[in-house]
Amino acid sequence: MNLPVYYQLLSDITRLRIVSLLLEGPLCVCHFQELLDQPQVKISKHLAILRKKGLVEAKRESNWMVYDLIQDRDRGLRKNLKALKQSRSGEKLLEEDLERRGRLLSSLSKNPGLTPASICCTKG
Amino acid sequence: MNLPVYYQLLSDITRLRIVSLLLEGPLCVCHFQELLDQPQVKISKHLAILRKKGLVEAKRESNWMVYDLIQDRDRGLRKNLKALKQSRSGEKLLEEDLERRGRLLSSLSKNPGLTPASICCTKG
DNA sequence: CTTGAATATACACTTTTAAGTATATACAAA
């Protein structure tokens, strides 16, 4: 990961929102679908781009793919991600995403038996 | 200036180099031409984009246009620019730009009578 | 008021990137 690639990845609003959410912790594809209210293809493709460029990684959890930021990040990347995290206030879209994430996670913790799918993707 | 716009501006390598240089201080168009070794149109157009989006400002100095980062920057922007500044080491291109800038400015200070033009744009 | 230097802009062209549709893959459960 070098700087030009990093900025290019964040230059798309969908990817920016994804990365912003991942700063708070890992999420699966269907959660992104719900939180960003965007179609599955779109989410999957942007996640694929982020993964190909080495900013995020994915692990399968039975049927679900859980994405997270790459863990061993170089100094420069850490600094920039920290700056991003610290500069979200005032960014309406990003803040709303975080709020939605909070609600989603709290509903998850109240019903520990729920799979991701039963929360976000469908029909309860 | 909001985050999405900011990242989009930096997603182009030429603009990233320009902004990186401006972190060290103002420069005129012909300096950018020399330091980045890129044609005038290209430099001018990217500077126009940066200006239109509110990241840089320009003031005319007789025949030359001197560009600088916008001075009153919001908190988020400051944080991100600081992170950029701190994460340049290891980025070959950006480091070379800074070295070239150093050489250019030292030659300027040795010959205080020189206009920008007599340094960078042409035929001594 | 003409000339030349520095910079900006308009237009045409090319490349890149994003988005949608359809289809494929991977897995779990029946």
Add this chain to the structure above:
DNA sequence: TTTGTATATACTTAAAAGTGTATATTCAAG
């Protein structure tokens, strides 16, 4: 082994962004 759910990929189309050439603008100097 069929079915349904989650996710990924191929292909196509549309939009955006970058680049070059030519031309315009602005200013200083003669």
